[in-house]
Amino acid sequence: MRRGLLVGLLVLLLAWPASSQEPIKIGVLMPLSGPFAAGGVAALQSLHLAEETINAEGGISGRRVALVVADSQGRAEIARTEALRLVEREGVWALVGAYLSEETLPVQDVAAEKQVLHMVPVAATMEVSERVAKDPRFRFSFRISYNIAQWAALLSTFLERAGSRQYAFVGVNIRWNRELLDHLKSVLAGKVELVYEGFYSPQAPQMEPLVVAIRERRPDFVVLGDPGAGAIEFIKRAKELDLQSRFLSVGGALGDARVAASLPSGEYLYFQAATWRGLTPQATQYFSRFQKRYQYLPVGYSDTLPHDALTVLAQAAVRAGSFQPADVIRTLEQGQFPGVAGIYSFDRSHQAIWGQGGLKGAVIQWVNGSDRVIVFR
Amino acid sequence: MAFLQIAVSGLLTGAVYALMAAGLALALGVGKIVNLAHGTFYTLGAYLVFFLFSRQLPLLWALPLAATLAFLLGLGLGRLVAPFRAWMDASAVLTLGLAILGEQMFQAVWGPFYHSLPSQGAFHLRGLILPRQEVLAAGVALILLASLAGVLRTRLGLGLRVAALDEEIALLGGFDVAAIRRLALGASAAAAAVAGTLLAPLGVIFPSMGRNPLLLSIVIVVVGGFRTPRGTLITSLLVGLAGALISFYLAPSWAYVGTMMLLAGSLAIRPQGLTR
Numbered sequence: 259m260r261r262g263l264l265v266g267l268l269v270l271l272l273a274w275p276a277s278s279q280e281p282i283k284i285g286v287l288m289p290l291s292g293p294f295a296a297g298g299v300a301a302l303q304s305l306h307l308a309e310e311t312i313n314a315e316g317g318i319s320g321r322r323v324a325l326v327v328a329d330s331q332g333r334a335e336i337a338r339t340e341a342l343r344l345v346e347r348e349g350v351w352a353l354v355g356a357y358l359s360e361e362t363l364p365v366q367d368v369a370a371e372k373q374v375l376h377m378v379p380v381a382a383t384m385e386v387s388e389r390v391a392k393d394p395r396f397r398f399s400f401r402i403s404y405n406i407a408q409w410a411a412l413l414s415t416f417l418e419r420a421g422s423r424q425y426a427f428v429g430v431n432i433r434w435n436r437e438l439l440d441h442l443k444s445v446l447a448g449k450v451e452l453v454y455e456g457f458y459s460p461q462a463p464q465m466e467p468l469v470v471a472i473r474e475r476r477p478d479f480v481v482l483g484d485p486g487a488g489a490i491e492f493i494k495r496a497k498e499l500d501l502q503s504r505f506l507s508v509g510g511a512l513g514d515a516r517v518a519a520s521l522p523s524g525e526y527l528y529f530q531a532a533t534w535r536g537l538t539p540q541a542t543q544y545f546s547r548f549q550k551r552y553q554y555l556p557v558g559y560s561d562t563l564p565h566d567a568l569t570v571l572a573q574a575a576v577r578a579g580s581f582q583p584a585d586v587i588r589t590l591e592q593g594q595f596p597g598v599a600g601i602y603s604f605d606r607s608h609q610a611i612w613g614q615g616g617l618k619g620a621v622i623q624w625v626n627g628s629d630r631v632i633v634f635r
Numbered sequence: 636m637a638f639l640q641i642a643v644s645g646l647l648t649g650a651v652y653a654l655m656a657a658g659l660a661l662a663l664g665v666g667k668i669v670n671l672a673h674g675t676f677y678t679l680g681a682y683l684v685f686f687l688f689s690r691q692l693p694l695l696w697a698l699p700l701a702a703t704l705a706f707l708l709g710l711g712l713g714r715l716v717a718p719f720r721a722w723m724d725a726s727a728v729l730t731l732g733l734a735i736l737g738e739q740m741f742q743a744v745w746g747p748f749y750h751s752l753p754s755q756g757a758f759h760l761r762g763l764i765l766p767r768q769e770v771l772a773a774g775v776a777l778i779l780l781a782s783l784a785g786v787l788r789t790r791l792g793l794g795l796r797v798a799a800l801d802e803e804i805a806l807l808g809g810f811d812v813a814a815i816r817r818l819a820l821g822a823s824a825a826a827a828a829v830a831g832t833l834l835a836p837l838g839v840i841f842p843s844m845g846r847n848p849l850l851l852s853i854v855i856v857v858v859g860g861f862r863t864p865r866g867t868l869i870t871s872l873l874v875g876l877a878g879a880l881i882s883f884y885l886a887p888s889w890a891y892v893g894t895m896m897l898l899a900g901s902l903a904i905r906p907q908g909l910t911r
Contacts, residue, residue, distance in 0.1 A: 291739065293843045295747035431888045458882070459891030461847050464875075466644035467882035467890070470637055487839035490751050494837065498757040498766045511749050511839070520751040554748075 281324035282317070282581065284568065285344030287355030287365055289332035297485070297510065298357050300561035301380065302327060303552050305354065307544070308568040318575045323568075330356045330365075338364035345372045351581055352376065354567050357560070359383035359434055370395040375583050377571050379564035382406045382434055387607035398583060400590055400608040402567040402597075403532075403559075404619070406434070408612040409508065410441030412530060413481060415613070416506060416621045416632070417450050420528075422479045424451045426472045426503070428492060429483030431457035438483050438508075453477045463488050465495040473501050485510025485560070490517055497522045504528065506621070513557030513622065515629070523626040531558030533599040534620050534631050544598040558622070566597030636762050641883045642876060643763060649875020650773035651834060653868045655848050656855035657780055658826030660867050663856060664799040665819035668716050669727040673852060674845025675737035676705045676824040680831025681840045682741060685750050697835075698775075701828040709824025713817035720816075734845070741842040750840040772833035779826065780864045787864070795819060799862065858898045860908035874898070 286305055289298035305325060312323050326348045328340035337356045344350045345368060352375035356362045362381035366389065369376035378386055378401040387405055389396040404412065417425060427442065429435030435457060443452055453475040456468045469492070472480060480496070480503045482489045489512050493505060507529040511517055521527065535545035535555075544565065548556045556562055571586075573595045578585040595602045600617040602610050612619060623630040655677060662670040680701040687697050712733070719725040755767040786792045794810040798819075805812045830848070838844070851874070859870030877897055882890035902908075 290747075291742065291843075293841075293846070295742060295843070296749055296841060299747045456882075456886070457888040459888065462851055462878060462891050462894075464645070464648055464878045464882055464887075464890060466648075467641050467879050468887050470640050470644075471883055474637065487749055487841060487844070490749060490839045491837070494751075494754045495766070498754055499764050500757075514749065517749055517751045520753050522754060 279321060281322040283324050283326050283348060283350040284571075285341070285348060285350035285353045285355075286325050286327045287330045287337055287340055287344070287353065287357075287361070288327070288564075289357050289361070290327070290329040292331045292333075293486070294332035294357055297380070297560045298330070298332075300556065301357060301564040304548065304556065304561045304563075304565035305568055307547060307551065308565040308572075312568070312572045318572050319579065319581075323572065326350055330361050332358055332361060334360045334364050337361035338368060341365045341368035342372075345374050350374070352571060354379060354564065354571070357381065359385070362386060366396060366399050369398045373583060374398060375571065375586055376400070377402060377567040379403055379567040380560050382409055383437065387605075387609040390609075391607035397587055397608070400570075400604055400610075402570065402602065402610050403563050404612045405609055406437045407441050408609075409438055409530075410445045411613045412619045413442060413506060413508070414445040414450070416528070416530070417446065417479055417481075420479070420504075422450050422477075424453045424475070424477040425479040425481055426454035426456075426475060426477040427452065427481045427483060428456050428458070428468055428472070430460050430463075430486070430488050432460065435483040442481065458488060460488070463491065465492050466499065468492065469496045469499045469501050472496075472503065473499065477503050479503060480505050482507040482512065484508075485512075487511060490521075493521055493527065497524075497526075506530070509557055509559045513559065515555040515627075518624045519627045521624070521627075525623065525625050527624045528621050528632070529557075529624075531620050531622050532562055532617070534558045534622050534629065536631055537620055538598075538600070540596070540598050558620075562598055566599055566602065569597050570595040570602050637883070640763055641879045643765065644769075645876035645879030646872055647765070647769045647773040647875070648879065649872035650776045650868070651769075651830060652848075652851060652855060652875055653780055653864075653871035654776035654826055654833075655830040656852040656859070656871055657783060657864050657867045658823040658830070659849075659852040660856045660860075660862075660864075661795075661819045661826070662823040664862060665795050666713065666716075666816050666823060667720050667723075668730065668820070669723055670712070670730050670820070670823065671727055671849065672712065672730040672733040672737060673823065673827050674847075674849035675734050676708070676827035676845075677831035677848050678737065678741055678840075678842065678845040679705060679708075680828035680833075681835035681844060682745060682831075683828075684832050684835040685745070685752065685840050688752055697832045698829060701832045702825040705824040705828030706821040709821035710817050712824065713820035716820075717813070717816075734849075737845075738842045745840075745842070747842060752836040752840070755836055766837065768833070768836045772830075772837070775829065775833055777868075779829065780868055783822075784864045791815075796862075854895065854898060858902060858908060866908065870898075 288301050330337040354377045357380050359381040376399040380403050427439045504526045509529040513529045533541040535542045574586050574589045578589040621632045659673050683701045684697040716726045758765045794815050797805040798812050798815045855870045859866040877894045878890045881893040
């Protein structure tokens with residue numbers, strides 16, 4: 259009898275650490291195929307770096323972090339069904355994603371419905387934080403990235419400090435670019451004049467007419483709202499057709515050093531980034547680690563903020579000492595959390611505070627293919 | 636001068652659309668399949684240029700390499716889809732699957748990232764600025780379309796035309812219809828790959844880059860018909876020109892929608908197609 263009890267106790271002792279060390283699953287939704295795969299794959303790479311760091315530092319309350327990845331394909335309906343699968347079948351504790359605003363909103367719906375923590379690493383639409391502010395059901399979502407108003411504020415700060423008097427806006431004809439220009443117009447009203455706005459079709463963009471139209475108006479800056487392939491094509495046409503303006507991009511494709519190396523030399527191209535190497539020791543270390551691992555330089559936004567989303571979430575759970583969503587939410591609402599891009603804190607709409615009094619961001623200039631950092635102060 | 640710049644740019648763009656669309660017209664008209672993998676050959680051509688560039692090999696090799704490789708793959712595609720030819724929707728689903736597979740393969744080999752090749756500069760001609768690569772692409776496209784028109788006047792061309800019209804008559808005429816169809820699919824794939832090769836330095840190379848040219852080609856073939864290269868060329872030039880003019884004089888956001896509305900309107904007036 260005593261022997262049986264001892265064996266039973268031994269089994270329990272052996273089993274106990276195993277169950278306590280069962281990894282905590284975090285669902286990741288990113289477009290890993292299709293037109294947005296470039297951004298989605300880079301975002302996932304940054305998440306894996308964060309996962310490794312967290313696990314190397316002991317995980318969350320002793321439990322290892324395991325990412326469960328789903329391909330949202332850049333499509334809202336896929337993002338929704340995959341988010342449901344991650345929660346219901348994979349049993350994830352939290353969700354990170356998706357990438358586009360259009361696919362992030364259905365993930366936010368699932369998080370609200372299933373009461374699962376949700377970190378928004380890239381999407382910019384105002385709707386994400388407006389929902390949180392208006393409806394307590396959406397309290398599970400926290401956004402790490404800039405919202406569109408913050409994007410406009412950061413871009414306008416640069417334009418004003420660069421002495422711009424007239425600007426043109428070129429973007430792809432999708433919601434995010436339309437919203438961005440609306441905000442930019444209102445922030446720059448009476449300060450920098452908008453002389454041209456053009457939104458090209460994502461299906462068949464023809465860049466020459468835009469370049470010719472802008473060339474006639476001679477703005478000192480052209481703001482490029484497309485973080486994808488269209489912006490590269492536009493710059494190529496613009497340089498071929500002798501457009502003399504400088505260009506301020508929202509980053510993404512034009513923040514990629516490999517792409518920059520293929521563009522005509524000069525000092526005409528700037529892009530917005532959340533952070534960059536040389537800005538802080540953390541950023542420099544992250545950039546160096548990313549480059550060493552993946553053999554290319556990150557763009558400092560969509561391949562950096564997902565890293566911070568996971569890092570901030572893990573810190574909040576450790577500080578809360580609990581995996582209960584309510585405890586983690588309370589901690590996130592009240593605390594400050596260091597990440598690669600700086601110290602994160604959230605406003606009442608669960609939006610990370612960027613710009614005035616918050617995270618700074620930076621503008622990077624490509625100078626003949628090499629990077630030069632311009633810091634907001 | 637702005638009008639001339641925009642008009643010439645639109646026509647150059649249209650000429651390149653024509654090459655891609657002529658390939659699709661061959662697949663549909665003679666090959667009798669809705670080839671939704673047509674864009675995959677376009678992407679293949681673009682990646683071949685990138686491959687040569689990254690290995691510092693002469694870019695001129697890209698054209699014959701892309702054409703030959705795509706032609707062989709097109710022949711293979713012809714064999715693969717042969718059993719499904721009687722059911723057009725089945726061949727569409729099969730080629731759609733191949734297109735998705737193709738994108739995944741490109742992503743597996745070259746990654747999902749954007750690749751960009753250095754710009755080739757521009758010709759300056761009495762106030763007009765013409766991107767060199769665009770002129771080259773349009774020129775090659777026109778030469779290839781003219782060659783196709785020439786081939787259609789030969790005995791082989793007669794076989795292609797009869798096979799497109801009626802299989803039984805072609806068989807009675809002693810034509811090897813199966814071989815003609817495979818040949819048409821090979822040539823169709825080669826045309827798409829050459830278009831990709833020519834346009835790669837102008838744009839951006841990534842795995843799903845073939846989707847938009849495919850959609851545009853389908854529209855051009857539907858409106859322009861698939862019987863003659865002339866129809867394809869005229870429709871393509873109209874699409875390029877309309878897109879550029881609408882973009883400049885109305886708004887870029889209206890370019891695509893406006894062009895599609897014009898084409899839809901033309902179909903309402905001439906349901907048999909613009910040039911038939």
